Amino acid sequence: MTDREDDDVPLILTWDDASCGLLSEETESVPATNENGSGYDIVNNAVIPTPGPQDHRYHSGTLKQSWEMNYQEAAIYLQEGENNDKFFTHPRNPKALAAYLFAHNHLFYIVELLTGVLLMVLSLCEAPAVPSLRLDVYVHATLELLALVMVAFELCMKLRWLGFRTFIRHKRTMVKTSVLLLQFVEAIVVLVRQTSHLRVTRALRPIFLVDCRYCGAVRRNLRQIFQSLPPFIDILLLLLFFMIIFSILGFCLFSPNTADPYFNTLENSIVSLFVLLTTANFPDVMMPAYSRNRWSCVFFIVYLSIELYFIMNLLLAVVFDTFNGVEKMKFKSLLLHKRSAIDHAFQLLVSRQKPNGVSLKQFDGLMRFYQHRMSARDRFLTFKALNQSGLPMLSRKDFYKFYEVIGLKWKARRSGEHWFDDLPHTTFLIFKGINVLVKSKAFQYAMYAVVALNGVWILVQTYMLNSGFSWSRFVPWSYIVFLTIYGVEMLLKITGLGPLAYFSSGWNLFDFFVTLSAFLGLIALAFDMEPFYFVVVLRPLQLLRLFKIKQRYRNVLDTMFELFPRMASLGLTLIIFYYSFAIVGMEFFAEVVYPNCCNTSTVADSYRQINITVGNRTFLDEGYYYLNNFNNILSSFVTLFELTVVNNWYITMEGVTSQTTHWSRLYFMTFYIVTMVVMTIIVAFILDAFVFRMNYSRKNKEPVGDPEDENGIVFEAEVSRDEALATLELYKQTCPGGSNLNSLQGVLLSMERTGHSTLVYLGRRSRTKSDLSMKMYEEEIQEWYEEYSNESPVESHRHPEAQLNCPALEPAYQDVRQSTQSIN
């Protein structure tokens, strides 16, 4: 049952604690027999014993156990490489491992995320609550305490896994701990007093969310924002410097004019010019001076030219430049981190007998821990894809491609082209006809024409409607006609191309969902379901298809879709800033503005709500700005969005200021600067992504992500009958009774059915930004690798123990030494 292979001894033994029972459940089924002879292998010119019958440490059960542990640690290294976790947080001993495994699975992550979200959502129900969601103090305080206990529990697990010293050194965790303690105290105080006090510290709650595993993208964004800050602040100071100079100047020039409320004191002058920086009070701020002396416009034109058109753009340029550099450095460090992780894992997977390669058995062992849901067939195919050297083992160079093949979806290469190839002849001809029709240029352009016609139709129809017409009560016949055409087109395409090919294109998916939702809307209308009417108004989105005609639009829209995840994470980052500002705003400015407040301020008009009688008509002159308040978290978010858009933001600022103190302006100005940072980062990000794509497609002389093309990473693996049989046999040995062997048997079955002795499998995945970067920086990457291998001696194959200079591995090394000593 065991053969020679079974007795390969790991080069390095990890967590070499014989009393560790963690993995015993998995290994107890392996008989602890030991039938083989032993000998000595010469590694590193030192005589290291290979296990013999007299050595109890190396009877094959323990050996299996050791291998299993090595597999697990290698899998953890690879996961750390993928997630960009630093190796100093690597679990060092079986206890830490237990905590690590507990804290690293999706259930734990989800609980972590939910706790974070719960804490943030609580502010909907706390003191200045959304009316319909108001909760009693003891309810929300108890909920908060519960969530905080959850967070504390998570932190304990982390402490157990990291060890106290590493825990103390880990900055983010320490910040989290202190915020947690603070929140605990405050929550208890709230519970005791049964009333909320001024709790500005709630603004720190997003920390718990940001620290979640699933919020890694947000964390990265925040890091990038902080990295871009120093140059940003430099230019900001330049901006503020000019602002101060011009304020003094403006005060000197315009304060003699008593009709000018913008420059009558130095403070007003500074505030006016700060607001002018955002253009929000232009041209009003100029008007009193301009009406007095026409040449005073020169002051404002010069100020805006310098500040708005020059320095503000410089700000963008500086951030863009930094961003560019940071993106590349990030990519580099991620790449080298991954390589280092692969090096660590490789070292754990090779045996003393064959220190230069990883055999299928070891690879399979690794994969069982790394992606335990992967089928046996896919594990085997992944091994084949990696194995480029032709040897029966993976060399280190092969293994470096690990992260490139890990996400592949494997599929047997179809012999035929169409899904209907196997159907009877008549049916085949019909489908073939549809296929040709659907693929023809004429059909496509006819559809474009229909869509364009539809667009014009909608426009004309809407134009002819009376105002006040409610869309939902009347379905024009044209709507039904066009919808039928789209439906027929959709069906033709699905049948002609086959559902799989149809749905693999993003554009087709888009068509499908728009058409489907239009149909749903129609049904909803038929049943008079009012709330569905917004589905009906989605239909102009069909027109978006017209943009498929031109390459540039395809590029732009594809970039748009590609950017979407990153944009979403940036949006989330923005929301986190919003949250903190909303809490502070609510604590200080809740209920301060209301209709007809702020009568003493210059913006009283915007808050006025009076009945005006002109002639014999009476109407309500409504200044709606009292709606932009901080009365609850949702209103605060809308108000903050308005402040982000910047236009007329000073009306809100002045309104609140007139009801509180003039220090309130600090809040609004700070918020403006913070959003300016985030917005500049967003602009820099879009610029960078787009220019990168353009450069990429220029460099590689191919359009990126052309939806008609094969745009993905494809690996090929050819499987012969013998190989499949041998692998099946191997798997039966290593994990007998595993139900996932079916997949491998399936390969053999399909070989028999088709009568081929080999089968070719294709592994596909979509291209990621990292793939593009790999291609863009090809030459530099080689340099980086060389630098890296010069710095860390892990690379050298002949002296695997040299790797152990790497601090993370030292304990493991000591274990190995101890064990070899004990053998001697």
Next chain:
Amino acid sequence: MTDREDDDVPLILTWDDASCGLLSEETESVPATNENGSGYDIVNNAVIPTPGPQDHRYHSGTLKQSWEMNYQEAAIYLQEGENNDKFFTHPRNPKALAAYLFAHNHLFYIVELLTGVLLMVLSLCEAPAVPSLRLDVYVHATLELLALVMVAFELCMKLRWLGFRTFIRHKRTMVKTSVLLLQFVEAIVVLVRQTSHLRVTRALRPIFLVDCRYCGAVRRNLRQIFQSLPPFIDILLLLLFFMIIFSILGFCLFSPNTADPYFNTLENSIVSLFVLLTTANFPDVMMPAYSRNRWSCVFFIVYLSIELYFIMNLLLAVVFDTFNGVEKMKFKSLLLHKRSAIDHAFQLLVSRQKPNGVSLKQFDGLMRFYQHRMSARDRFLTFKALNQSGLPMLSRKDFYKFYEVIGLKWKARRSGEHWFDDLPHTTFLIFKGINVLVKSKAFQYAMYAVVALNGVWILVQTYMLNSGFSWSRFVPWSYIVFLTIYGVEMLLKITGLGPLAYFSSGWNLFDFFVTLSAFLGLIALAFDMEPFYFVVVLRPLQLLRLFKIKQRYRNVLDTMFELFPRMASLGLTLIIFYYSFAIVGMEFFAEVVYPNCCNTSTVADSYRQINITVGNRTFLDEGYYYLNNFNNILSSFVTLFELTVVNNWYITMEGVTSQTTHWSRLYFMTFYIVTMVVMTIIVAFILDAFVFRMNYSRKNKEPVGDPEDENGIVFEAEVSRDEALATLELYKQTCPGGSNLNSLQGVLLSMERTGHSTLVYLGRRSRTKSDLSMKMYEEEIQEWYEEYSNESPVESHRHPEAQLNCPALEPAYQDVRQSTQSIN
């Protein structure tokens, strides 16, 4: 008096028309003797006669004349290369040459520019004139006719120089001609009717200005804008498409709300969302819907996120990307054009005897035409700087550096370091002390401290002043103290560093002028000269020196100064757009808005001017927007600037619209889109320039333009006594009695004084963008040159006549052939 050199025969004879008297004044002083023997040189395996006594075409007078013509044509080629004039406008015959020379000198250029400016300035005095500048119809129409006649004259010269066929093919000239004819007719009509009619065509006047030689930068900007247009328009369509979709949606959603004036018709809906694109009506546009249903804010947030934060940034990205490419292509074509010009010139300067090199005599001949104000010494030094090969002639490769050395300012390398080295010992020590002091870090930081203190002082002082205080009537003592310190610092620096070193730094110049103007302001105050008080308020600018401390600010400010010329030309381009729009605006909207107009519009408040009585106080509630009008060209410019800044632009639009038709909106929307294009280009330009500089300094691991450093292009030329003597002799022969030989004699004199037998001269010029680009694209430039030399066979030295494939040279070539045939 003549030696062998004199009889070198040009390889190519240009404008070989013996009857050409154009140059006879310059050559008549050369005796037409012919004392030398002749022979045959073998060039191109063909026997070409060198002049002998029997050949009258080649007696040395005619020979000199031929050389002079060659020099002149070579100079013209080099000028064309420098100015990026295409070679198909190269003058072909002596008549064309006369016209060319007439039309290519600074006097002509200035007249051209003045005519263009006059035509534009006329609009100050025409119909809706600035009140104080109003002229009678017959006066300004006569002035206009005069200017147009001038333009016509210029065009005639151009026709004479280009020849009819080239003239017709030259698009810009044809457009100019047709506009000229139109303006002529209109001006005459105005004169006859003695009243101005609707003259929208005045908007075309900037064409005359743009076509000026001195406005080349503006022309380049316009070209760049037009080149960036296609991708811009694509994205703009996407933007407008989403706008239309959302308008339909908004109309459907919000038109049932009668209190919502923004979405009550489809047209209003489109206009509202167009304005929302500029954020100018946010959040007002949202408020009626938001007060009805809080969730309607989602519509606006989604719209702004897509349009403002995504597509608008995409627009910038696309323009930036195109801009980047266009800049590089422009640099490439300019570089190759220059190289081609040098090739042409080289061909004209080599002799039949030595077809591979240009001798000093020929180079000097060229330089007399190319830069006739250059002194003999500098011509010689330039030759030395070019001559890198060590041969007595310039090889083609040497000659390729022509444009790099042509702007050098030559100066003998000083033996000593300081300007006071030659002074007596005591004085020397004093100055040396000052020098050390001034250069010490302590002194610099002390000055920074003083400046910072001054800044705080000004701020505090201004803060303590009462409003309404007039700066000009009272000089605080602190002002005098600080000014004294600055004055002393300035004097110390000038004496310590020497005036030349002091003024060669831009920062010192800045200090000098700020301090000087502060002194002037003080004097002006002492004499109670009111208008000078703005000089006084300049003094906070001293604070700008603080930014010298940090490298990044130095970079930013240097970039700012470096960008200034280009920014100015972009500003001029913007003004040209403004002018055209201002004319159109004046023709249609002059005098349409006034106080209390527009009562029917939604923006009536901004135009209202009524006395309001609140309690017992009566005050004027003034809506100043009637000041933003098109009543004369100056007001129009201010109004257009306000529209450019965008904020509240819809108030002006709606005001004008309510007084005219709703088609007026087209004008404002078009203007918005045009300024958006220009502004995007400006942003892209600043981004590009800044990122380029950053990349450059990163690539070359040196800060660009560090003011303390030697930052310029420096060439060295060593002159020995013998060389100088020989050159002097040569010059005496070629242009006897030339007063500009003094400079060369000066070299000999200073050699005698110092006793050295050689003198080293340094040629310096500041680094231009082109130099930076040369360094940045080093590798690519080599490729371009190779491509170029493969395409055009001019490169090959052995077959100089192969160059004549170049169409521009063909006529000249035919002349040569004819002449050699006539000799045979």
